[in-house]
Amino acid sequence: MAREFIKGNEAIVKAALLAGCRAFYGYPITPASEIAHAAAKYFPRLGRTFLQAESEIASIQMVYGASACGQRVMTASSSPGISLKQEGLSYLAGSELPCLVVDIMRGGPGLGNIAPEQSDYNQIVKGGGHGNYKNIVLSPNSAQEMCDLTMLAFELADKWRNPTVLLADGYIGQMMEPVDFPEAVLEVPEKPWALQGEAADADRLINSIYLVPEILEDHNRQLQRKYAKIEEEEVRYEEYLVEDAELVLVGYGIVSRILRSVVERARGEGRKVGLLRPITLFPFPKVRLRELAEGGTAQVFLVSEMSNGQMVDDVRLAVAERIPVEFYGRMGGCVPSVEEILEVVGETVRKHGATV
Amino acid sequence: MAKKILRKPAGFYDVFERKPGDQLTTHYCPGCGHGNVHKLLAEAVVDLGIQDRTILVSPVGCSVFAFYYFKTGNIQVAHGRAPAVATGIKRALPHAVVVSYQGDGDLAAIGGNHILQSANRGEQITVLFINNAIYGMTGGQMAPTTVLGMRTTTTPYGRKVNNEGPPIRVVELLSSLDGPAYLERTALWDNKAIRRTRTAIRNALQCQIDGLGFSMVEILSPCPSGWKLNPDEAHEWMRENMAPVFPPGLKKDVRAEREPFFPEKRELTAEEIRAAVDLQIEEPTPYPSELVKPEYADPAIKLAGFGGQGVLSAGAILANAGMEQGFQTSWIPSYGPEMRGGTAHCFVHISRHAIGSPTVSNPDVLVAFNRPSLEKFEPELKPGGLLLYDSTIIDVTPKRTDIEVLAVPATGLADELGFSRMANTVMVGAYVAKTGILSREAIEQTLPLAIKRQNLVETNRKGLARGIEFVEGLES
Ligand SMILES: Cc1ncc(C[n+]2csc(CCOP(=O)(O)OP(=O)(O)O)c2C)c(N)n1
Ligand code: SF4
Numbered sequence: 091m092a093r094e095f096i097k098g099n100e101a102i103v104k105a106a107l108l109a110g111c112r113a114f115y116g117y118p119i120t121p122a123s124e125i126a127h128a129a130a131k132y133f134p135r136l137g138r139t140f141l142q143a144e145s146e147i148a149s150i151q152m153v154y155g156a157s158a159c160g161q162r163v164m165t166a167s168s169s170p171g172i173s174l175k176q177e178g179l180s181y182l183a184g185s186e187l188p189c190l191v192v193d194i195m196r197g198g199p200g201l202g203n204i205a206p207e208q209s210d211y212n213q214i215v216k217g218g219g220h221g222n223y224k225n226i227v228l229s230p231n232s233a234q235e236m237c238d239l240t241m242l243a244f245e246l247a248d249k250w251r252n253p254t255v256l257l258a259d260g261y262i263g264q265m266m267e268p269v270d271f272p273e274a275v276l277e278v279p280e281k282p283w284a285l286q287g288e289a290a291d292a293d294r295l296i297n298s299i300y301l302v303p304e305i306l307e308d309h310n311r312q313l314q315r316k317y318a319k320i321e322e323e324e325v326r327y328e329e330y331l332v333e334d335a336e337l338v339l340v341g342y343g344i345v346s347r348i349l350r351s352v353v354e355r356a357r358g359e360g361r362k363v364g365l366l367r368p369i370t371l372f373p374f375p376k377v378r379l380r381e382l383a384e385g386g387t388a389q390v391f392l393v394s395e396m397s398n399g400q401m402v403d404d405v406r407l408a409v410a411e412r413i414p415v416e417f418y419g420r421m422g423g424c425v426p427s428v429e430e431i432l433e434v435v436g437e438t439v440r441k442h443g444a445t446v
Numbered sequence: 447m448a449k450k451i452l453r454k455p456a457g458f459y460d461v462f463e464r465k466p467g468d469q470l471t472t473h474y475c476p477g478c479g480h481g482n483v484h485k486l487l488a489e490a491v492v493d494l495g496i497q498d499r500t501i502l503v504s505p506v507g508c509s510v511f512a513f514y515y516f517k518t519g520n521i522q523v524a525h526g527r528a529p530a531v532a533t534g535i536k537r538a539l540p541h542a543v544v545v546s547y548q549g550d551g552d553l554a555a556i557g558g559n560h561i562l563q564s565a566n567r568g569e570q571i572t573v574l575f576i577n578n579a580i581y582g583m584t585g586g587q588m589a590p591t592t593v594l595g596m597r598t599t600t601t602p603y604g605r606k607v608n609n610e611g612p613p614i615r616v617v618e619l620l621s622s623l624d625g626p627a628y629l630e631r632t633a634l635w636d637n638k639a640i641r642r643t644r645t646a647i648r649n650a651l652q653c654q655i656d657g658l659g660f661s662m663v664e665i666l667s668p669c670p671s672g673w674k675l676n677p678d679e680a681h682e683w684m685r686e687n688m689a690p691v692f693p694p695g696l697k698k699d700v701r702a703e704r705e706p707f708f709p710e711k712r713e714l715t716a717e718e719i720r721a722a723v724d725l726q727i728e729e730p731t732p733y734p735s736e737l738v739k740p741e742y743a744d745p746a747i748k749l750a751g752f753g754g755q756g757v758l759s760a761g762a763i764l765a766n767a768g769m770e771q772g773f774q775t776s777w778i779p780s781y782g783p784e785m786r787g788g789t790a791h792c793f794v795h796i797s798r799h800a801i802g803s804p805t806v807s808n809p810d811v812l813v814a815f816n817r818p819s820l821e822k823f824e825p826e827l828k829p830g831g832l833l834l835y836d837s838t839i840i841d842v843t844p845k846r847t848d849i850e851v852l853a854v855p856a857t858g859l860a861d862e863l864g865f866s867r868m869a870n871t872v873m874v875g876a877y878v879a880k881t882g883i884l885s886r887e888a889i890e891q892t893l894p895l896a897i898k899r900q901n902l903v904e905t906n907r908k909g910l911a912r913g914i915e916f917v918e919g920l921e922s
Pocket of ligand 1 (some may be wrong): 506507508509525549551552576578580581583584589
């Protein structure tokens with residue numbers, strides 16, 4: 091194991107190289123630029139491609155081209171740039187091309203600001219581009235996970251032939267923490283569908299156009315079956331003291347770190363509070379949430395996001411009104427404090443008469 | 447619409463199995479220029495011996511289904527993006543011959559920036575640009591290359607210079623760039639012109655094969671359906687209306703001056719990869735926890751001062767050293783809305799336990815490097831917390847009585863060493879000596895990692911030592 095004290099944004103790049111990523115196509119934007127800076131430094135050292143494209147629209151299409159040739163490939167941006175990448179994401183999904191897209195979310199809408207928000211949830215988890223498709227979405231909450239989930243993202247993308255998004259925020263990107271980088275480098279699987287610049291290519295086609303409605307419907311059905319299997323096999327989440335919790339906090343990314351401290355403080359005051367943190371946002375841990383709502387000790391969920399409440403919709407769908415779901419959000423780059431959420435915990439308890 | 451049967455060159459599939467319906471003819475209208483160009487390209491690919499390694503990028507437009515026909519590698523892409531996709535392909539497979547086949551709407555309107563930028567990068571691809579002065583596929587709308595006065599479904603009164611502007615001459619535009627190696631405009635209006643087109647396509651492909659850079663042929667091409675003319679009239683119309691605006695000819699050819707470029711392929715071992723990304727394998731040296739004074743264990747530290755005082759790097763040194771000694775640590779700079787007014791601060795955790803929120807409202811330790819930071823953050827400090835401040839430059843004393851205060855004349859001590867900018871490491875030394883939280887060796891080890899200018903590491907080491915001595919002097 092190689093341990094380094096490192097910024098989350100930089101950990102992504104080292105992890106990508108260990109994962110066998112061959113090319114990085116980017117366009118500068120705060121607060122994701124450090125990823126491009128680190129990629130510009132390290133990719134050429136290994137004889138791999140780093141290219142600053144003319145726009146986010148172009149960079150995701152370069153990713154499309156590289157992925158079509160079987161390369162592990164990535165791009166990174168932040169919210170306004172991700173909006174521009176949506177066209178490419180739809181084509182990648184339609185042509186079933188694996189890749190890694192990193193979104194270091196910032197404040198919106200419009201130019202917003204460069205402070206951390208989580209308001210890209212809908213545009214990333216719900217599609218964002220046109221068509222009936224899904225991205226696999228991973229949500230790190232530490233520098234260590236910036237490394238681990240980057241590597242996992244490449245594996246999942248190849249396993250499912252699907253674009254995968256690492257959805258982080260400016261805070262996780264800027265934070266420095268110890269990271270244990272694995273010793274082994276990942277093997278890239280054979281891709282018998284990919285273009286190789288060889289005779290076999292004549293039987294291969296990278297494509298998202300299906301003119302005949304029934305054939306396009308078949309293609310869509312096959313995609314939906316794939317997404318259903320991903321939902322069966324790839325759900326990941328972390329729980330903290332939920333076994334006996336009467337109030338369960340739900341949050342992802344940097345908010346989940348704050349919620350962890352909230353749980354510790356609340357427990358210190360003798361309150362039965364726990365935390366469920368989705369690590370995969372698609373597939374969403376809805377089965378686990380339903381279990382907690384149905385069978386367990388939970389009497390109320392409190393969801394917190396740095397947005398107007400986007401993931402909370404998925405929690406509500408999963409919980410299906412079995413128990414109440416409350417929401418507390420901050421926007422514009424304001425990060426909720428532990429004390430602030432503790433207060434909301436108190437209010438929630440008073441409102442719902444939970445014994446906590 | 448009657449379909450034209452192509453005499454199939456070897457570069458085509460025998461049967462167009464990807465095509466719904468009739469699999470022997472193309473989908474192009476009779477007299478359409480796409481058919482001619484397809485044939486010229488298919489023949490060239492075979493004659494140049496590159497069929498196996500050719501990858502054709504099909505655009506959006508009437509040639510969206512070019513992949514039905516070419517027995518090569520095929521990829522279909524978004525409207526206008528073909529040069530960007532081709533870039534990704536060529537960088538991945540430098541030995542491949544990558545052909546971006548595009549119409550005028552695709553290339554000159556929605557994809558205008560991509561063609562410009564890939565040409566300027568000298569991207570090693572070949573672009574075949576079908577200029578038919580109209581959007582064929584979507585029903586005869588205006589293209590960037592529609593000539594003035596021409597009626598289309600979106601210029602029913604004719605293209606007007608004051609509304610749509612004049613047509614774009616793409617190869618001339620690109621010829622002003624240094625990137626392209628070969629740019630030619632040809633036409634399809636008679637056999638002679640078609641022969642020249644054949645040669646130009648081969649030249650452009652050869653340019654790529656030889657590694658000489660970006661090549662493109664703009665081909666004036668009939669769209670009888672869009673123009674509402676029969677094929678013969680269409681040829682006449684091209685000569686009369688397109689030739690004056692888009693004069694055929696070689697616009698740029700610097701192949702002879704170019705050095706061939708073929709990127710080298712490198713396969714690295716795991717060890718080489720790790721070395722290249724600066725990862726060294728080493729185990730942390732766990733810190734004997736009995737050395738930490740219990741009242742100072744697991745601190746949440748806030749360091750604050752002016753930008754430029756080394757506040758952020760002081761924090762990073764502490765957190766990095768903490769990691770070296772086996773602690774959980776985190777460092778986060780003031781960020782977003784807090785980042786105002788020229789002051790900088792950061793939070794550091796050094797803990798035996800997993801760290802939740804990296805920021806805290808009420809830190810255990812405040813290290814204040816200037817007066818505004820002291821005044822602003824002193825009230826936040828936890829009761830019983832520890833406050834260190836630079837008493838050389840802060841001319842007020844802390845107000846609270848429920849905290850422990852250590853005045854460190856950090857700037858003064860650094861001045862004595864001849865480096866007033868070392869006040870931050872003096873402060874780090876003072877904090878470590880006061881709390882016993884980290885070993886001096888661990889801090890010294892991390893200095894080279896946290897300090898960008900390596901020639902300053904030694905002076906920082908002195909600053910650190912001075913801070914430690916200062917506290918030891920107080921305590922003895
Ligand atoms: C993003 C997007 N916008 C618009 C379209 C609709 N569209 C399809 S083809 C085309 C124009 C094609 O014209 P051109 O490139 O000149 O090719 P031609 O059909 O004349 O060969 C347009 C606008 C699309 N497919 N995608
Ligand atoms: S519409 Fe024009 S460009 Fe399209 S196939 Fe017909 S003739 Fe060719």
